[in-house]
Amino acid sequence: MCLGIPGIVVEVKGRMAVVDFGGVRREVDATLERVSPGDHVIVHAGMIISKLSPKEAEETIRVWRELIEAISSGEELGSAR
Amino acid sequence: MGQDSSRAPLREFRDRDLALKASSAIRKAAAGLQGPVKIMDFCGTHEWTITHYGLRSLMPDNVELVAGPGCPVCVTPGYYVEAAVRLAMDGIRIFTYGDSYRLQGPPETDLPKSLEEARSRGGRVEVVYSVLDAVRMAREDGEESVFLAVGFETTAPATLAPIRAGDAPDNLRFINVHRLTPPITRYVLETHPEAPIRGIIAPGHVSAITGAKAWAFIPEEYGIPTVVAGFEPIDVLLAILEILRQVREGKARLVNEYSRVVSWDGNLEAQRLMGETCDVVDAGWRGIGFVPASGLAFKGEFRRYDALEAYGIPELTPEAWERDLPPGCRCAEVTLGMARPTDCPMFLRACTPESPYGPCMVSSEGTCAIWAKFGGGGLAEEVGRELGVI
Ligand code: SF4
Numbered sequence: 001m002c003l004g005i006p007g008i009v010v011e012v013k014g015r016m017a018v019v020d021f022g023g024v025r026r027e028v029d030a031t032l033e034r035v036s037p038g039d040h041v042i043v044h045a046g047m048i049i050s051k052l053s054p055k056e057a058e059e060t061i062r063v064w065r066e067l068i069e070a071i072s073s074g075e076e077l078g079s080a081r
Numbered sequence: 082m083g084q085d086s087s088r089a090p091l092r093e094f095r096d097r098d099l100a101l102k103a104s105s106a107i108r109k110a111a112a113g114l115q116g117p118v119k120i121m122d123f124c125g126t127h128e129w130t131i132t133h134y135g136l137r138s139l140m141p142d143n144v145e146l147v148a149g150p151g152c153p154v155c156v157t158p159g160y161y162v163e164a165a166v167r168l169a170m171d172g173i174r175i176f177t178y179g180d181s182y183r184l185q186g187p188p189e190t191d192l193p194k195s196l197e198e199a200r201s202r203g204g205r206v207e208v209v210y211s212v213l214d215a216v217r218m219a220r221e222d223g224e225e226s227v228f229l230a231v232g233f234e235t236t237a238p239a240t241l242a243p244i245r246a247g248d249a250p251d252n253l254r255f256i257n258v259h260r261l262t263p264p265i266t267r268y269v270l271e272t273h274p275e276a277p278i279r280g281i282i283a284p285g286h287v288s289a290i291t292g293a294k295a296w297a298f299i300p301e302e303y304g305i306p307t308v309v310a311g312f313e314p315i316d317v318l319l320a321i322l323e324i325l326r327q328v329r330e331g332k333a334r335l336v337n338e339y340s341r342v343v344s345w346d347g348n349l350e351a352q353r354l355m356g357e358t359c360d361v362v363d364a365g366w367r368g369i370g371f372v373p374a375s376g377l378a379f380k381g382e383f384r385r386y387d388a389l390e391a392y393g394i395p396e397l398t399p400e401a402w403e404r405d406l407p408p409g410c411r412c413a414e415v416t417l418g419m420a421r422p423t424d425c426p427m428f429l430r431a432c433t434p435e436s437p438y439g440p441c442m443v444s445s446e447g448t449c450a451i452w453a454k455f456g457g458g459g460l461a462e463e464v465g466r467e468l469g470v471i
Pocket of ligand 1: 409410411412415422425426427428429432438439440441442449
């Protein structure tokens with residue numbers, strides 16, 4: 001029920017916005033976020049609940065990749081308590 | 082704009098190679114820990130990711146992933162379903178989301194058991210995708226209507242925005258069954274210390290609204306590592322890895338893995354919207370209890386949208402609250418992470434997604450329904466084989 005669908009804003013009309021979900025477009029409620037065309041957003045129950053930052057997504061993956069490498073090479077984990 | 086551009090930032094979160102590395106790091110992090118390390122995924126959508134991608138099969142023997150109370154339909158008291166069914170049979174049009182359409186009311190009444198059955202017996206019920214559809218239809222035809230509004234913090238703003246903006250017409254009222262998730266999590270931790278949870282994967286889309294900060298009390302007050310996570314398989318694997326690292330270090334912190342969507346403070350406009358239109362009240366949770374400060378109720382001028390008040394139906398009280406699960410259904414324990422759907426003798430026998438017997442089999446986010454639909458899957462199977470664990 002808390003499923004959020006990622007999409008991209010194509011048009012803003014007052015409190016509403018048109019969002020493209022991989023080819024399917026829907027008009028959704030944009031009360032919660034100030035959006036502009038091109039923004040990545042998460043839509044739930046017909047409402048934009050958040051923007052999605054592609055930069056943060058990349059950063060997350062980069063940081064975790066480093067951590068996983070460190071664990072694999074045995075640097076990161078101490079003994080279990 | 083095609084499929085690729087809207088999903089592009091997420092591609093790596095399904096990357097097979099990264100899943101493989103994360104799974105092997107999880108095994109390293111779990112090695113030597115005294116089990117079972119029970120990790121609760123609060124949210125039905127996380128449970129979906131775990132089950133759909135078969136992530137349980139990648140877990141070492143001492144790590145157990147258990148589902149939590151994060152299915153709003155499953156925890157909606159039958160009392161409200163019964164109220165909606167009654168109104169539907171009295172000729173009032175009921176709007177509802179697809180998930181709550183099939184939810185059963187209390188087991189023993191001669192009324193139709195669900196809104197679905199009410200419709201087949203001549204009641205007026207419309208399934209909508211969004212509250213905006215209900216607003217539009219009610220405005221166009223002026224008919225007396227009630228929206229059965231179910232959902233957590235993620236969903237409440239969608240219901241409340243057209244109300245605050247004055248877009249919802251007076252002929253459309255709401256049965257407000259919105260529920261708040263940090264209070265139920267606290268309640269579960271307080272009331273069930275016998276089932277120690279050693280890590281919590283906090284709900285990503287709830288947190289988009291509440292902010293990651295809403296979960297800080299879990300590590301601070303209960304000493305349990307907590308990770309706000311996204312819904313791709315890699316998100317969940319990373320959350321598990323982080324929890325195991327903390328368990329290993331004997332520490333408990335709050336980590337926001339889902340920073341691409343969730344901020345520390347959350348969506349302030351959504352919080353304002355809820356605060357302006359509703360009071361936070363004690364509220365009933367099906368199968369679980371009457372939980373302090375865990376529900377929303379219209380306040381001030383917005384009370385005219387309250388369907389129960391308008392039709393003289395009393396609010397559910399702690400005295401009137403019942404578990405209201407059908408005999409033998411173990412939904413309550415499933416919801417609290419104390420039993421698996423497969424522990425229930427009815428699972429896939431007397432209770433199936435086509436013909437649900439208990440509430441956890443109704444919604445696509447109910448743990449029993451998720452387990453019934455998927456028995457593991459592609460990504461985990463490939464990764465598991467490569468790791469030599471399945
Ligand atoms: S399988 Fe059905 S009856 Fe058993 S716990 Fe789940 S919902 Fe209840």
